[in-house]
Amino acid sequence: MDFSLDDEQVALRDAVRSLVTKTYGDFEQRRRASAAEPGYDESLWRQLAEMGVLGLPFAEDDGGMGAGPVEVALVAAELGRVLAPEPFLASVVLAGGAVAAAGTADQRSELLGALASGERLLALAHEETVPVTASRSGEGWSLTGTKEPVLHGARADLLVVSAALPDGGTGLFLVEGTDAETDGYRTYDGGRAARVRLRDAPATALGEPGADQATTLAGVLAAARLAACHEALGGMEAALAATTAYLKSRKQFGVTLNTFQALNFRAADMYVSLELTRSIVDWATMVLATGDPARAGEASARAALQTSRAGRHIGQEAIQLHGGIAMTAEYLVGNITAHLTVLDHLLGDGRQHLGTLMTGVGDYEALDPLDPTMRSTSSQ
Amino acid sequence: MRLELSAEDQAFREEMRGFFTTEVPQEIRSTVLEGRELSRDQIVTSQRILNAAGLAVPHWPVDDGGRDWTDLQRHIWHEEMQQAGVPAPLAFNASMIGPVLAQFATPEMKRRFLPATANLDIWWSQGFSEPDAGSDLAGLRTTAVRDGEDWVVNGQKTWTTLGQYGDWIFTLVRTDPEAKKQSGISMLLIDMTSPGLEVRPIELIDGGHEVNEVWFTDVRVPGENLVGEVNQGWTMAKFLLGNERVGVAPVGAVKRALARAKQLAGAQLDDPLTRARVAELENQLLALELTALRVVANSADGAPHPASSVLKLRGTELQQAVSELILDLAGPASLGARGAEDSDLPGWARRSAPTYLNLRKASIYGGSNEIQRQIIARTILGL
Numbered sequence: 087m088d089f090s091l092d093d094e095q096v097a098l099r100d101a102v103r104s105l106v107t108k109t110y111g112d113f114e115q116r117r118r119a120s121a122a123e124p125g126y127d128e129s130l131w132r133q134l135a136e137m138g139v140l141g142l143p144f145a146e147d148d149g150g151m152g153a154g155p156v157e158v159a160l161v162a163a164e165l166g167r168v169l170a171p172e173p174f175l176a177s178v179v180l181a182g183g184a185v186a187a188a189g190t191a192d193q194r195s196e197l198l199g200a201l202a203s204g205e206r207l208l209a210l211a212h213e214e215t216v217p218v219t220a221s222r223s224g225e226g227w228s229l230t231g232t233k234e235p236v237l238h239g240a241r242a243d244l245l246v247v248s249a250a251l252p253d254g255g256t257g258l259f260l261v262e263g264t265d266a267e268t269d270g271y272r273t274y275d276g277g278r279a280a281r282v283r284l285r286d287a288p289a290t291a292l293g294e295p296g297a298d299q300a301t302t303l304a305g306v307l308a309a310a311r312l313a314a315c316h317e318a319l320g321g322m323e324a325a326l327a328a329t330t331a332y333l334k335s336r337k338q339f340g341v342t343l344n345t346f347q348a349l350n351f352r353a354a355d356m357y358v359s360l361e362l363t364r365s366i367v368d369w370a371t372m373v374l375a376t377g378d379p380a381r382a383g384e385a386s387a388r389a390a391l392q393t394s395r396a397g398r399h400i401g402q403e404a405i406q407l408h409g410g411i412a413m414t415a416e417y418l419v420g421n422i423t424a425h426l427t428v429l430d431h432l433l434g435d436g437r438q439h440l441g442t443l444m445t446g447v448g449d450y451e452a453l454d455p456l457d458p459t460m461r462s463t464s465s466q
Numbered sequence: 467m468r469l470e471l472s473a474e475d476q477a478f479r480e481e482m483r484g485f486f487t488t489e490v491p492q493e494i495r496s497t498v499l500e501g502r503e504l505s506r507d508q509i510v511t512s513q514r515i516l517n518a519a520g521l522a523v524p525h526w527p528v529d530d531g532g533r534d535w536t537d538l539q540r541h542i543w544h545e546e547m548q549q550a551g552v553p554a555p556l557a558f559n560a561s562m563i564g565p566v567l568a569q570f571a572t573p574e575m576k577r578r579f580l581p582a583t584a585n586l587d588i589w590w591s592q593g594f595s596e597p598d599a600g601s602d603l604a605g606l607r608t609t610a611v612r613d614g615e616d617w618v619v620n621g622q623k624t625w626t627t628l629g630q631y632g633d634w635i636f637t638l639v640r641t642d643p644e645a646k647k648q649s650g651i652s653m654l655l656i657d658m659t660s661p662g663l664e665v666r667p668i669e670l671i672d673g674g675h676e677v678n679e680v681w682f683t684d685v686r687v688p689g690e691n692l693v694g695e696v697n698q699g700w701t702m703a704k705f706l707l708g709n710e711r712v713g714v715a716p717v718g719a720v721k722r723a724l725a726r727a728k729q730l731a732g733a734q735l736d737d738p739l740t741r742a743r744v745a746e747l748e749n750q751l752l753a754l755e756l757t758a759l760r761v762v763a764n765s766a767d768g769a770p771h772p773a774s775s776v777l778k779l780r781g782t783e784l785q786q787a788v789s790e791l792i793l794d795l796a797g798p799a800s801l802g803a804r805g806a807e808d809s810d811l812p813g814w815a816r817r818s819a820p821t822y823l824n825l826r827k828a829s830i831y832g833g834s835n836e837i838q839r840q841i842i843a844r845t846i847l848g849l
Contacts (some may be wrong), residue, residue: 087468087469087470087471087475087538087761088468088763088764089467089759089760089761089764090467090763090764092469097722112733125569126506143747156467210731212758231703233830236542267720272701326847328849330847330849333849334848334849344843344849348840350844350849351825351836351839351843352848353843353849354838354840354842354847355837355839355842357776357847358776358780358842361757361776361777362750362753362754362757362780364760365753365754365756365757365759365773366749366752366753367471367758368467368756368760369756370470371467372467372468373469375467375469376469377552388752391746391749392749392750392753397844418574432825440742440745440746440749441742443748443749444738444741444742444744444745445741447728447735447741447744447745447748448728448735448741451725452721452722452725452748452752453748453752453755454726455720455752455755455756455759456471456479456759458470462721462725
C-alpha cells in the first residue's frame with residue numbers, strides 16, 4: 087500500500103500546474119474565458135494537447151500516451167484547483183473514454199488521435215430528456231430523441247451518444263455535430279452544456295453494431311466519476327486555502343478573524359473533510375487502476391458519496407467563513423462551490439450512490455480496503 | 467501509488483491474524499466481541515500471552531523489548547488485534563509509561579520496571595488530571611516536597627481509569643511552586659500501597675466503575691522514583707501525550723462494532739433508513755481507515771503525517787456514532803440496565819445504553835476533540 091506519487095507523476099503534475107496557473111492563476115482570466123464562447127481558452131487547450139494531456143489515458147497505438155487513472159487524476163485535480171473550464175472531463179475522460187472502451191481499432195486510432203491532438207472535440211451524450219432510440223437505416227443507424235444536458239455539446243465536432251437498441255440493451259453511436267440540432271447554454275458554474283435533439287440523425291455504431299454496451303458505459307462513467315472527484319478535490323483544496331488565508335487577513339472588530347476560535351474550528355473541520363476525501367478518492371483510483379470493473383464501480387461510488395458530502399460541507403463553509411464577498415461572481419470561492427455542485431450532480435449525486443451502496447449492506451460483514459475482495463471475513 | 471500490501475506485509479498480516487485468533491482464549495475474545503466488561507484477570511492473561519510472543523510492546527525500542535517494525539506493520543498489528551477481539555495491551559503500561567521510561571529513565575530504573583511493565587506484572591495507573599487541570603494540564607497542583615531522600619506528596623488526582631486495579635501510579639507533581647506553570651513539574655512513580663494514598667471510586671453515567679479519584683496525604687516516595695530530572699516532567703508529559711494520540715483512532719474496533727450492529731439488526735436491516743445509516747457509516751469508516759493507512763504508509767521519514775490529527779477526532783466521532791446506532795437498534799429493549807440478569811431482554815440490548823453513554827468520554831480524553839481542532843487550526847492551517 088503506497089499513496090505516494092512517482093517522479094514522473096510529480097513532473098506531470100507540476101507541468102500541468104504551471105501551465106494552468108499561468109492561464110487562470112488570476113481568477114479574472116477564468117471569468118473572461120467562461121464569459122466568451124466556447125467557454126474555455128482554446129490556446130490553453132492546444133497547449134494541453136501539445137503536452138500530451140489530451141491523449142493521456144489512451145493507448146499509444148491509438149495515438150495516446152498510455153497513462154492510467156492516476157495520471158488522469160493529477161490533471162483533473164490541477165484543473166479543479168484553478169477552476170479551469172476546459173472540457174478535459176467531458177471530452178477526454180467521458181467521450182474519449184467511451185471511444186477507447188467501446189470503439190473498434192480503426193475508430194480508436196482515428197478518433198482518439200484527433201482528440202489527443204486537439205483537432206476534434208468530442209462530447210458524450212448520455213443524460214436524456216426524451217429517450218433516444220436507435221434504429222437500423224440501410225447500412226447504418228439513425229437516432230431519435232433528446233439528450234440533455236450534454237457537456238460542451240454545442241462546440242463538439244463529434245458526439246458519442248447512448249441509445250436504446252431495437253432488440254434491447256444500450257448501444258453507443260457516433261453522430262457528427264452537424265447532424266444534430268444543438269442548443270448550447272451556460273451552466274450556472276460558467277461551464278457549457280447543450281440540448282441535443284436527434285431526429286433521424288445518421289449515426290455510426292461505436293464498436294460492434296447492435297452490441298449492448300451498457301456495462302462498458304457504466305465503466306466509463308465510473309472512471310469519469312473518479313476524475314470528477316479529483317477535480318472536486320482540487321477545488322476543495324483551493325477553497326480551504328482561500329478560506330484560511332482570508333481568516334488570517336480579514337479584520338473585523340479591529341482584529342483578524344482567526345482571533346475567533348469558533349471560526350478556526352470550522353476551518354479545522356473543513357480540513358478533516360478534505361483529508362478523509364483525499365484518502366478514499368486516491369484509494370478508489372488505485373482500485374480503478376487494477377482494471378477490475380466491478381470493484382472499480384463500487385469504489386467509484388464510495389469515493390463519490392464521500393466527495394458529495396465533503397464538497398457540500400467545504401463549499402458551504404468556505405462561503406460562510408468568507409462572508410458576503412464569497413457571494414460575488416468575481417470572487418473565486420463562491421464559484422468553486424458552484425462548480426462542486428455541478429460535479430456532484432454530473433454523474434450521480436451522493437443520494438444516488440448511497441442508494442446503490444445501501445442495497446448490499448446485509449451481504450457482507452465489513453469493508454476491508456486491504457483485502458482483494460474489499461470485504462473482510464469473520465475473524466472470530 | 468500501489469493498492470496491495472507487499473507480499474511481506476500480507477504475510478505479516480496473516481501471521482498476526484493467525485496468532486490473535488488462535489492463541490488468545492476464545493472466552494476472552496468473546497467478552498470483547500460481545501461488548502461485555504473484561505475482568506482484571508482477562509486483561510492480564512491476554513497481555514502475558516502477547517508478551518510471551520513478543521507482541522505486547524512492539525513499539526518500544528528494540529533494546530527494551532520492542533520490535534523493529536515499520537509503521538505499517540504496527541498498524542496491521544493493532545488493527546488485527548482489535549478485529550479479533552483481543553484486548554489491546556494495557557495502554558497505561560504499553561503506550562504511556564513504558565515508552566517514557568525507555569526514553570528517559572536510568573538503566574537501573576528501566577531494569578526494575580520495563581520487563582514487569584511489558585508483562586503486566588505491574589498494573590500502572592495514570593495520575594495526570596486533577597479537578598482543575600484537565601486539558602489545561604499544566605495547571606496541576608499536587609505537590610511533592612523534598613524531605614531528606616524522599617519526596618512527600620500531597621494533593622488529588624482524578625479520572626484515574628481502572629485505578630482500582632493499579633499497583634503503581636505515574637504522576638505529574640509540582641516540585642517548584644515558584645516556577646511558571648510547565649517548568650515546575652516533575653514525574654514521580656508511586657507505589658499505590660503507600661500509606662496516605664487512597665483510591666476512591668467515581669460512579670459514572672453508565673452505572674459502571676471505571677474511573678477514580680486518587681488522594682495523596684503526606685505520601686512518602688523514595689527519591690529514586692523520580693523519572694529523569696527534577697522539573698522536567700513537562701517534557702515527559704508531552705512525549706507521552708504525543709504517543710497517546712498515535713493509534714488512538716479505534717478503526718478496527720469500530721469496524722467490528724459496526725459489523726456486529728448489522729448482525730444484531732436482524733430484520734431491521736430491511737428498513738431502508740437503517741440500511742442507509744449503516745451504509746453511510748461504513749463509507750465514513752472506510753475513509754477513516756484509508757486515512758490511517760495513508761498516514762502510516764507515508765510516514766517513513768519519522769515525522770508525523772499532518773493528517774494524523776484527523777484520526778483521533780474522526781475516529782472517536784465514528785465510534786460514538788456506531789454506539790448510537792446499536793442503541794437505536796435496541797430501542798426499548800435498551801432500558802434494561804447492565805446488571806439486570808433476570809431480564810429477558812437480550813444482553814447486547816441491555817449493554818447498548820451504558821456503552822453509548824460511556825463512549826461520550828472518547829471525544830474528551832486523549833486531548834479533547836476541541837483540542838484536536840485547535841491543533842489542526844494552529845499547526846496545519848496556521849490559524
